[in-house]
Amino acid sequence: xxxxxxxxxxxxxxxxxxxxxxxxxxxxxxxxxxxxxxxxxxxxxxxxxxxxxxxxxxxxxxxxxxxxxxxxxxxxxxxxxxxxxxxxxxxxxxxxxxxxxxxxxxxxxxxxxxxxxxxxxxxxxxxxxxxxxxxxxxxxxxxxxxxxxxxxxxxxxxxxxxxxxxxxxxxxxxxxxxxxxxxxxxxxxxxxxxxxxxxxxxxxxxxxxxxxxxxxxxxxxxxxxxxxxxxxxxxxxxxxxxxxxxxxxxxxxxxxxxxx
Amino acid sequence: xxxxxxxxxxxxxxxxxxxxxxxxxxxxxxxxxxxxxxxxxxxxxxxxxxxxxxxxxxxxxxxxxxxxxxxxxxxxxxxxxxxxxxxxxxxxxxxxxxxxxxxxxxxxxxxxxxxxxxxxxxxxxxxxxxxxxxxxxxxxxxxxxxxxxxxxxxxxxxxxxxxxxxxxxxxxxxxxxxxxxxxxxxxxxxxxxxxxxxxxxxxxxxxxxxxxxxxxxxxxxxxxxxxxxxxxxxxxxxxxxxxxxxxxxxxxxxxxxxxxxxxxxxxxxxxxxxxxxxxxxxxxxxxxxxxxxxxxxxxxxxxxxxxxxxxxxxxxxxxxxxxxxxxxxxxxxxxxxxxxxxxxxxxxxxxxxxxxxxxxxxxxxxxxxxxxxxxxxxxxxxxxxxxxxxxxxxxxxxxxxxxxxxxxxxxxxxxxxxxxxxxxxxxxxxxxxxxxxxxxxxxxxxxxxxxxxxxxxxxxxxxxxxx
Numbered sequence: 217x218x219x220x221x222x223x224x225x226x227x228x229x230x231x232x233x234x235x236x237x238x239x240x241x242x243x244x245x246x247x248x249x250x251x252x253x254x255x256x257x258x259x260x261x262x263x264x265x266x267x268x269x270x271x272x273x274x275x276x277x278x279x280x281x282x283x284x285x286x287x288x289x290x291x292x293x294x295x296x297x298x299x300x301x302x303x304x305x306x307x308x309x310x311x312x313x314x315x316x317x318x319x320x321x322x323x324x325x326x327x328x329x330x331x332x333x334x335x336x337x338x339x340x341x342x343x344x345x346x347x348x349x350x351x352x353x354x355x356x357x358x359x360x361x362x363x364x365x366x367x368x369x370x371x372x373x374x375x376x377x378x379x380x381x382x383x384x385x386x387x388x389x390x391x392x393x394x395x396x397x398x399x400x401x402x403x404x405x406x407x408x409x410x411x412x413x414x415x416x417x418x419x420x421x422x423x424x425x426x427x428x429x430x431x432x433x434x435x436x437x438x439x440x441x442x443x444x445x446x447x448x449x450x451x452x453x454x455x456x457x458x459x460x461x462x463x464x465x466x467x468x469x470x471x472x473x474x475x476x
Numbered sequence: 477x478x479x480x481x482x483x484x485x486x487x488x489x490x491x492x493x494x495x496x497x498x499x500x501x502x503x504x505x506x507x508x509x510x511x512x513x514x515x516x517x518x519x520x521x522x523x524x525x526x527x528x529x530x531x532x533x534x535x536x537x538x539x540x541x542x543x544x545x546x547x548x549x550x551x552x553x554x555x556x557x558x559x560x561x562x563x564x565x566x567x568x569x570x571x572x573x574x575x576x577x578x579x580x581x582x583x584x585x586x587x588x589x590x591x592x593x594x595x596x597x598x599x600x601x602x603x604x605x606x607x608x609x610x611x612x613x614x615x616x617x618x619x620x621x622x623x624x625x626x627x628x629x630x631x632x633x634x635x636x637x638x639x640x641x642x643x644x645x646x647x648x649x650x651x652x653x654x655x656x657x658x659x660x661x662x663x664x665x666x667x668x669x670x671x672x673x674x675x676x677x678x679x680x681x682x683x684x685x686x687x688x689x690x691x692x693x694x695x696x697x698x699x700x701x702x703x704x705x706x707x708x709x710x711x712x713x714x715x716x717x718x719x720x721x722x723x724x725x726x727x728x729x730x731x732x733x734x735x736x737x738x739x740x741x742x743x744x745x746x747x748x749x750x751x752x753x754x755x756x757x758x759x760x761x762x763x764x765x766x767x768x769x770x771x772x773x774x775x776x777x778x779x780x781x782x783x784x785x786x787x788x789x790x791x792x793x794x795x796x797x798x799x800x801x802x803x804x805x806x807x808x809x810x811x812x813x814x815x816x817x818x819x820x821x822x823x824x825x826x827x828x829x830x831x832x833x834x835x836x837x838x839x840x841x842x843x844x845x846x847x848x849x850x851x852x853x854x855x856x857x858x859x860x861x862x863x864x865x866x867x868x869x870x871x872x873x874x875x876x877x878x879x880x881x882x883x884x885x886x887x888x889x890x891x892x893x894x895x896x897x898x899x900x901x902x903x904x905x906x907x908x909x910x911x912x913x914x915x916x917x918x919x920x921x922x923x924x925x926x927x928x929x930x931x932x933x934x935x936x937x938x939x940x941x942x943x
Contacts, residue, residue, distance in 0.1 A: 226592040231578075234589070238580050315571040316593070317552035385498050470555045474492055 298331035302375025354439030373457025483527040488559035490520040519545040521700035534691035565644025612636035684910030685865030716794035862928030
């Protein structure tokens with residue numbers, strides 16, 4: 217599969233760039249739309265959770281909930297939008313699949329590149345915001361691109377599986393929409409892990425994105441590098457989904473093209 | 477792989493699984509493939525052929541014959557179920573070029589993008605950009621987004637792109653069906669240059685005129701199998717025959733029934749034109765290729781028994797050169813008494829444009845005043861095919877005149893007044909012929925447009941003192 221992506225790298229980067237440009241630069245306000253959605257969502261949540269409900273982040277400082285939320289929400293939004301766009305990537309690329317000698321995984325790789333760029337932009341926004349909220353920048357932030365890459369790799373693996381299934385069963389798209397919403401609330405994004413019941417906490421290690429999101433948040437808020445345990449979990453999940461995804465695309469890729 | 481070949485295809489098969497619903501796939505997966513919930517459709521059923529360096533191969537066949545599937549397999553888009561294919565050098569397909577375009581990019585940007593897609597090194601396309609822009613004749617549109625283009629303009633862009641990219645095998649799929657005649661002539665001139673440079677071309681087309689003019693070999697595909705491989709003229713004949721058989725089936729379904737209630741026939745009509753003396757010339761029995769016609773039912777007013785389409789030599793033919801004469805013979809037996817039979821021949825082009833229609837009255841033919849039940853009528857018409865190269869479909873119809881028509885007969889056209897005309901039978905798509913360009917002359921330049929109207933022209937130069 218990696219060889220495949222390398223062979224089609226020109227097409228991959230070409231179509232990534234034109235789509236990325238079009239999705240956000242095609243409109244008048246350009247990149248503004250790119251961030252207005254997550255910012256609005258963050259503002260809404262901090263109003264509801266912090267002001268109305270009075271939820272505080274670990275150290276109890278007011279205003280710290282907003283930055284706590286942002287550091288978890290932004291990576292999640294990039295990840296979930298990768299899964300939603302990625303799962304639909306084969307259907308929207310039917311024109312290409314019908315005519316080009318390009319394998320299915322290239323189109324999901326393209327979505328993953330877009331997700332990675334999104335994360336990079338979010339990082340560029342989050343770092344100064346973080347400083348404005350009184351957290352001092354640290355050298356550990358240099359690890360953020362690596363974490364972003366791993367999170368995108370996980371999303372790539374998951375998307376590979378669902379995208380192929382979605383071509384055979386259109387219902388997968390609908391199910392996924394609901395499932396991703398639910399998934400979000402099983403993860404400590406809007407709340408911290410300590411708010412979870414005692415028994416639920418250990419289960420988190422079986423929730424694939426958990427270690428990714430908590431590691432990223434830890435880097436921003438506490439300048440803390442991921443623990444070895446976190447590294448093992450992240451690498452293991454990435455590997456498992458990467459392997460499953462490539463098996464699925466190898467097994468179903470040709471059949472998907474027949475179906476187009 | 478043979479030294480001279482650029483493409484070798486061996487026993488290629490492609491199966492598509494047709495599932496009635498997605499549930500079928502799910503069930504099959506749940507049973508781990510032990511039970512089958514699909515129907516197999518073999519789009520390609522064992523096709524083998526070689527393409528040599530510098531060959532211009534036409535691929536023809538009816539819709540759904542597997543032509544596109546074949547192209548998609550040899551361009552690596554689809555994986556073959558069985559068999560193998562091997563190509564030497566770069567394969568460039570117009571499918572890829574149109575597939576890789578982006579609506580929101582300009583013509584220029586799309587050219588660059590297609591270059592990336594084909595895997596050409598950076599700068600390769602830029603070097604050729606000016607020639608591509610010039611060849612496409614798109615002018616300012618070259619810098620406009622593709623969504624502002626018409627279909628013809630898109631074709632121009634695609635064709636111009638690959639006309640200047642180096643390749644060993646070029647695959648064209650009906651690209652030259654659109655676009656104006658001048659651009660087409662230019663395209664074929666460019667293709668001829670490519671052939672000279674030892675590029676091999678595979679062209680899928682429905683235009684027999686193009687096959688006859690440019691291809692040095694034709695492969696006829698029918699129902700996923702190779703029906704013919706060789707000389708273009710022979711192939712075209714076979715293809716037209718295959719299509720003819722299909723038409724006979726269509727005719728069977730179109731059996732005529734009583735569309736309008738039959739008005740009462742007058743006891744007799746005055747003699748319109750004197751009957752011919754003696755009997756007319758009639759071809760030998762083996763000339764009649766079309767003999768499968770609908771059997772008479774109680775409703776039918778007649779049975780068509782035989783039909784033949786011959787050339788000047790009296791041979792059955794379906795491929796004619798521009799300006800050739802076509803001789804049509806048709807025989808039918810009546811199931812009821814009718815008045816004067818009028819046979820009408822319509823020629824339609826692929827766009828269903830009525831190119832020409834003429835009936836026996838307009839041909840000033842002598843006809844019997846009436847025909848009795850059980851009698852057989854033989855009809856012959858000669859048509860000079862002064863037509864543009866292309867495929868043409870013939871519709872035949874027999875009507876009879878009722879009422880007092882003798883006085884109006886001079887004005888009676890093939891679409892005469894309804895009360896005076898009663899339909900006896902009609903054969904929609906009775907047969908089709910291909911009209912091809914004459915050798916040694918430029919494509920379609922005998923005349924432009926659909927038909928070659930008879931006429932002459934004169935010119936004179938006058939000196940001042942003569943005026």
